Amino acid sequence: MSTYTVPTMAEMAANAQTPEVLFWVGCAGSFDERYKAVTQAFVKILNKVGVSFAVLGPEEACTGDPARRAGNEFLFQMQAVANIQVMNAYEVKKVVTACPHCFNTIKNEYPALGGNYEVIHHSEFLQQLINEGKVTLQGGGEFKGKKITFHDSCYLGRANEVYEAPREVIKALDVELVEMKRCRTKGLCCGAGGAQMFKEPEAGKKDINIERTEEALATGAQAIAVGCPFCLTMMTDGIKNKNKEAEVKVYDLAEMIAKDMGI
Amino acid sequence: MSILPQLAFVLILGVAGFILSKRIQFLRRNILLGKAETRNDQPENRWKAMLLVALGQQKMFKRLVPAFLHLLIYVGFLVINLEVLEFVLDGILGTHRLFAPYLGSLYTVAINVFEFLAVAVLLSCVAFLVRRNVMKVERFTKPELKGWAALDANLILVIEIILMFAILTMNATDQILAGRGDAHYQVLGPLFFSSLLQPLFEGLSTGALVAVERFAWWFHIAGILAFAVYVTYSKHLHIFLAFPNTWYANLKPKGEMANMPEVTQEVNMMLGIPVENPSAPPAEIGRFGAKDINDLSWVNVLNAYSCTECGRCSSECPANLTGKKLSPRKIMMDVRDRAEEVGKSLDAGGPGLADGKSLLGDYITKEEINACTSCNACVEACPINIDPLSIILQMRRYVAMEESGTPAQWNAMFQNMETSFSPWKFSPSDRFNWSEKVKEEEMK
Numbered sequence: 001m002s003t004y005t006v007p008t009m010a011e012m013a014a015n016a017q018t019p020e021v022l023f024w025v026g027c028a029g030s031f032d033e034r035y036k037a038v039t040q041a042f043v044k045i046l047n048k049v050g051v052s053f054a055v056l057g058p059e060e061a062c063t064g065d066p067a068r069r070a071g072n073e074f075l076f077q078m079q080a081v082a083n084i085q086v087m088n089a090y091e092v093k094k095v096v097t098a099c100p101h102c103f104n105t106i107k108n109e110y111p112a113l114g115g116n117y118e119v120i121h122h123s124e125f126l127q128q129l130i131n132e133g134k135v136t137l138q139g140g141g142e143f144k145g146k147k148i149t150f151h152d153s154c155y156l157g158r159a160n161e162v163y164e165a166p167r168e169v170i171k172a173l174d175v176e177l178v179e180m181k182r183c184r185t186k187g188l189c190c191g192a193g194g195a196q197m198f199k200e201p202e203a204g205k206k207d208i209n210i211e212r213t214e215e216a217l218a219t220g221a222q223a224i225a226v227g228c229p230f231c232l233t234m235m236t237d238g239i240k241n242k243n244k245e246a247e248v249k250v251y252d253l254a255e256m257i258a259k260d261m262g263i
Numbered sequence: 264m265s266i267l268p269q270l271a272f273v274l275i276l277g278v279a280g281f282i283l284s285k286r287i288q289f290l291r292r293n294i295l296l297g298k299a300e301t302r303n304d305q306p307e308n309r310w311k312a313m314l315l316v317a318l319g320q321q322k323m324f325k326r327l328v329p330a331f332l333h334l335l336i337y338v339g340f341l342v343i344n345l346e347v348l349e350f351v352l353d354g355i356l357g358t359h360r361l362f363a364p365y366l367g368s369l370y371t372v373a374i375n376v377f378e379f380l381a382v383a384v385l386l387s388c389v390a391f392l393v394r395r396n397v398m399k400v401e402r403f404t405k406p407e408l409k410g411w412a413a414l415d416a417n418l419i420l421v422i423e424i425i426l427m428f429a430i431l432t433m434n435a436t437d438q439i440l441a442g443r444g445d446a447h448y449q450v451l452g453p454l455f456f457s458s459l460l461q462p463l464f465e466g467l468s469t470g471a472l473v474a475v476e477r478f479a480w481w482f483h484i485a486g487i488l489a490f491a492v493y494v495t496y497s498k499h500l501h502i503f504l505a506f507p508n509t510w511y512a513n514l515k516p517k518g519e520m521a522n523m524p525e526v527t528q529e530v531n532m533m534l535g536i537p538v539e540n541p542s543a544p545p546a547e548i549g550r551f552g553a554k555d556i557n558d559l560s561w562v563n564v565l566n567a568y569s570c571t572e573c574g575r576c577s578s579e580c581p582a583n584l585t586g587k588k589l590s591p592r593k594i595m596m597d598v599r600d601r602a603e604e605v606g607k608s609l610d611a612g613g614p615g616l617a618d619g620k621s622l623l624g625d626y627i628t629k630e631e632i633n634a635c636t637s638c639n640a641c642v643e644a645c646p647i648n649i650d651p652l653s654i655i656l657q658m659r660r661y662v663a664m665e666e667s668g669t670p671a672q673w674n675a676m677f678q679n680m681e682t683s684f685s686p687w688k689f690s691p692s693d694r695f696n697w698s699e700k701v702k703e704e705e706m707k
Contacts, residue, residue: 002705002706003702003703003704003705003706004701004702004704004706005702006698006701006702008695025697027685027686027687029697030685030689030694030695030696030697031685031687031689031693031694032687036697039697040697040700040701043698043701044701044704044706047706048706048707055695055698057694057695057698058691058692058694058695060694061684061685061691062680062684062685062686064680066676066680066686067676067677067680067686068520069520069637069656069659070659070663070669070673070676070677071552071656071659071660071661071662071663071664071669072663072664072669072677073523073526073551073552073660073663073664074526074529074530074664075677075680075681077523077526077527077530078530078533078534078681079680079684081527081530081531081534081536082534085534085536104516104518104519107516108515108516108518108519109519109520109522112522112524113522113527154518154636154637154638154639154640155518158517158518158638158639158640158642158643159516159517159518159519159639160516160517160518161516185643186325186579186640186643188579188581188584188640189581189636189638189640191581191636192636193636193637193638194635194636194637194638195637195673195676196636197686198672198673198675198676198686199633199670199672199673199676200672201585201587201634202582202587202588202589202630202633202634203586203587203588203630204582204585204586204587204634205585205586206585206586207585208581208582208584208585208636211581211584211585212581262707263706263707
């Protein structure tokens with residue numbers, strides 16, 4: 001029996017190896033207590049399937065997304081150029097990440113600064129693994145037949161038009177996917193994008209995540225699936241606010257697949 | 264026949280044409296107060312966007328009831344304008360129903376189609392008035408839609424209703440006169456809709472009928488010309504600007520923020536990366552971000568002039584929905600109002616942009632732009648691809664880089680990122696700690 005491995009780019013380079021894909025973990029995936037579980041689940045899936053991957057580990061830095069959206073272009077470019085230097089030095093070709101904000105920034109904004117990579121979101125990556133038969137699901141396990149709703153994150157959906165991959169992943173679990181009234185192109189934001197994650201909201205009559213949580217609860221779903229660390233936080237807070245933690249869980253797609261695989 | 268009506272017509276046409284050309288120059292100049300930006304790439308995709316989104320109204324159909332009503336008015340506008348061609352020629356040549364002899368029975372068919380569309384436009388306008396003023400559909404009752412904006416919307420609908428009545432009245436009286444054997448009027452085949460109005464006029468003397476018919480004719484054509492001028496002062500400009508607006512719309516992924524190359528050289532130098540021509544003086548750097556309309560791209564200002572204030576953006580904006588001050592529609596209206604103010608000042612020999620006012624501060628507050636989640640719901644919702652988010656983000660850049668005026672919590676986030684390369688205050692050396700647990704776990 002062996003343990004899971006998490007190779008870094010530096011270790012690989014030292015052994016003159018290059019992985020097929022760089023797993024970009026992101027700050028939430030590295031530091032957020034709740035989202036670390038998602039990172040771990042995704043790494044287990046990669047191990048189990050035998051994907052040739054590595055992470056940057058301590059060499060990774062924030063993509064700069066929240067700085068850019070809050071208006072601080074200098075800080076964004078400082079982060080971006082430094083990250084691109086590291087990735088180009090390792091001759092990275094393909095990047096997968098579980099964070100739609102990192103995904104959007106590396107995919108769409110790094111090319112203008114000299115960082116050109118094939119970037120995919122983990123929902124698309126998981127869908128490919130399922131389609132290729134590399135991930136074989138046990139038929140839902142604890143999710144089988146349950147009602148699950150998917151919350152579109154803005155930076156995956158409208159920003160990059162990835163709507164179907166996460167839904168295909170959920171459907172592969174043999175569950176009943178129920179849609180919220182506002183979904184896909186009309187999906188309502190969780191309230192955290194555009195650097196809102198890092199400050200209190202402006203004065204208003206309601207918090208955005210409460211509005212969205214109410215909509216999710218109205219579907220009668222037993223679980224809310226997300227594909228974004230910020231959405232996970234916002235929806236989890238919303239569920240707590242509504243005192244529904246016992247009845248309704250919030251999961252990332254990778255966690256659901258890992259649970260089904262029994263890992 | 265006196266030549267006077269022809270002279271009067273040509274004079275009216277000339278005056279309208281002159282005023283319109285002045286107005287178009289004014290609008291063009293105002294739009295070009297924005298910064299130069301070239302957007303001519305991918306012409307085939309731009310034509311496609313224009314055909315689908317502007318001509319084909321693709322995005323309108325996300326909401327079926329208004330889309331259907333709007334489609335009737337839109338088709339009516341396009342088709343009835345064919346008849347205006349005959350009006351203009353009749354007016355210049357002193358003829359009446361110039362095309363009728365050439366088209367024969369087809370002419371009657373065409374007029375019936377025009378009448379059907381006139382009635383459809385009329386009823387749709389009534390339905391829209393009801394939606395605004397009786398049903399009070401929520402997006403038409405938001406704060407930015409008080410005063411002139413509400414009056415403008417109602418005026419447009421009322422003017423269109425009156426113009427459509429003029430067409431029907433003209434046809435009704437015209438055919439009564441033709442039936443009485445007046446040589447100037449030609450008997451056409453049955454006209455369904457205007458014949459319904461005929462009982463109203465049948466008791467009138469021939470002289471009175473001619474007066475009504477001529478009044479309706481003149482009112483209609485002069486009304487159309489006056490309306491064309493009015494449109495240039497109104498939110499109704501979208502009937503023309505929707506086309507260039509969709510052509511010049513952003514084709515990149517919505518999540519991509521435009522790069523600021525003027526920052527990159529400095530960043531490269533700070534990071535010790537060799538830069539080309541390090542000794543060359545930096546290109547003329549204006550302001551970072553946008554404080555006023557001249558800091559925005561001309562496309563942003565074109566967006567503002569194209570906006571017809573339908574409010575679909577604001578009705579899908581998460582910040583607006585939850586009671587924050589931000590309203591993407593108001594952002595567009597503010598940009599237009601500021602461009603108008605600067606334009607008028609320049610025309611009057613005034614200070615223009617240097618009037619001590621600015622878009623950010625006097626029109627748009629920081630509270631508004633800070634509330635945006637950059638979710639792109641407004642951009643997605645706009646039936647003609649207006650991009651309010653681009654303007655909001657450019658203003659945030661101004662606040663952050665020129666004023667250092669971002670909220671304290673964002674400043675703290677900046678500081679964390681500068682010192683520990685994460686928006687949260689964690690030690691960079693702990694970044695990989697998450698792997699320890701999983702590396703100890705046995706692979707199942």
